[in-house]
Amino acid sequence: MKVYHPLLLLMLTFAGCSLRAQMPSNKNISFTISLDSALASYEQWVYMWHYEGNDFTVDDSTFVKKGQKEITLYAHADEERWFNFLFSKKGPIDWYTILGPNTVATVALSITDSAINPSKKIEGASAHNENLCNVQRKYELNSQMRDLAAQLSVPALSANKKDSIQHAIESLGQQLDAISLETVLHSPSTYNTYGSLMKLKSKISRDSLVTLCRIAQKRFPADKKIERLLHNQRTVASPESEQSKALAARMNKIKQRRLNEELMSGEPSVPSQQTKVKDIGKISLKSDNGKQIVVGELKGEYVLIDFWASWCIPCLEGLPYIRQAKEICGDKLTVCMISMDKNLNTWKENIKKQKLDAFINLNVYDESGKMNEGVQALGIDAIPYNVLLDSQHRIVATDLHKKALLDKLYEWMK
Known part of the structure; x- marks a missing residue:
């Protein structure tokens, strides 16, 4: 057993009291962000906000002067809850964290961190860090599940192969549920425990849910959310106030401007479908290794041109099917992935992350x-969007996704 000197205990107690004493009297959460030199070069507002029922609440905001390398925002919470951070010019656009009463949290932020939601551990925010770890574990399992779902969609699979893939998918699903169960049984966070109970709610019997709620209550006897879940009680939130609507509209306007500036080029023109496909072969773009590539010069019995972005969830869900298309067709299919990512570093990172190295x-x-003028002239108003060319670069199909893409290619390859 460790024995601490009374003076050391007194110093530690004083240090904790001192940090809390620095907070405004009506706040019990302190969140300090250190900015690197590049991020500190922007003068901007930083907002901390959350939803209370249906109402949008701005907990704090601060103006960052040019060269200022540290900011602190404050909030109040009676229980652990979800808080969001928005930087008005550069930095996170929708950074969410889990913070609770009497939290003194600190984190270092770099201009190279994700523009949307940095996946960073935060000192002093154990619930956030636990959730971040679980999200990363679940991301890997869900990626494997998407790959298997694409394999299951390949035409003419044998019954044994289908059964094998389905069994693997079910096994991954069980591993996902095991993460939620582990959280319910052992997590020190009431927020994460309740969230995991809600994930398991539809997958287990009522008796099993009650048992898990009672186990969780031993750690959190005063938690009202778990109590309501245990007794199957519903809460009805009040309608959103006009003040909340105005605040949310203001924040959303800033977020949309940031997204347009950093992820896309604004509102493209939308010409006809015929215009889209007519000029695609003339497009000349740089590859990830710096080479200039003309789409019309790509060789292959078939050429798939797919427009995507790392921030586009439907695009990411479709990538395993494109990898399967290449498996089906082999050298007969050339795949050209054209990214709409404005951040070139993010794009290159996601080429590896999404296993696209084998493609152009x-x-x-x-x-x-x-943005390239040739692409802008296509007027692509939504992604994912793709075009399938034959060996003469004639359009044979557009907007073929997931199973429809695999079915069509398999039909042509027979």
């Missing part, structure tokens, strides 16, 4: 953030 990878933006 191009980007519609140059180093200055200007």
Whole structure:
């Protein structure tokens, strides 16, 4: 057993009291962010906010002066809850964290961190860090499940192969549920425990749910959410106030501007479908290794041109099917992935992350953030969007995704 000197205990107690004493009297959460030199070069507002029922609440905001390398925002919470952070010019656009009463949290932020939601551990925010770890574990399992779902969609699979893949999918699903169960049984966070109970609610019997709620209550006897779940009680939130609507609209306007600036080029024109496909072969873009590639010069019995972005969830869900398409067709199919990511570093990172190294990878933006005029003229108003060309670069199909893409290619390959 460790024995602490009384003076050391007194110093530790004083240090904790001192940190809490620095907070405004009506606050019990302190969140300090250290900014690197590049991020500190922007003058901007930083907002901390959350939803209370249906009402949007801004907990704190601060103006960051040029060269200022540290900011602190404050909030109050009676229980652990979800807080969001928004930087008005550069930095996180929708950074969410889990913070609770009497939290003194600190984190270092770099301009190279994700523009949307940095996946960073936060000192002093154990619930956030536990959730971040679980999210990363679940991401890997869900990625494997998407790959298997794409394999299951390949035409003419044998019954044994289908059964094998289905069994693997079920096994991954059980591993996902095991993470939630582990959280319910052992997590020190009431927020994460309740969230995991809600994930398991539809998958287990009422008796099993009651048992898990009672186990959780031994750690959190005063938690009202778990109590309501145990007794199957519903809460009805009051309608959103006009003040909340105005605040939410203001924040959403800033978020949309940031997204347009950093992820896309604004509102493209929307010409006809015929215009889209007519000029696609003339497009010339730089690849991830710096080579200039003309789409019309790509060789292959079939050429798949797929427009995607790392921030586009439907695009990411479709990538395993494109990898399967290449498996089906082999050298007969050339795959060209054209990214709409404005951040070139993010694009290159996701080529590896999404296993796209075997494909031709191009980007519609140059180093200055200007979109290629040829792509802009296509007027692609939504992604994922793709075009399938034959060996003469004639359009044979557009917007073929997931199973429809695999079915069509398999039909042509027979």
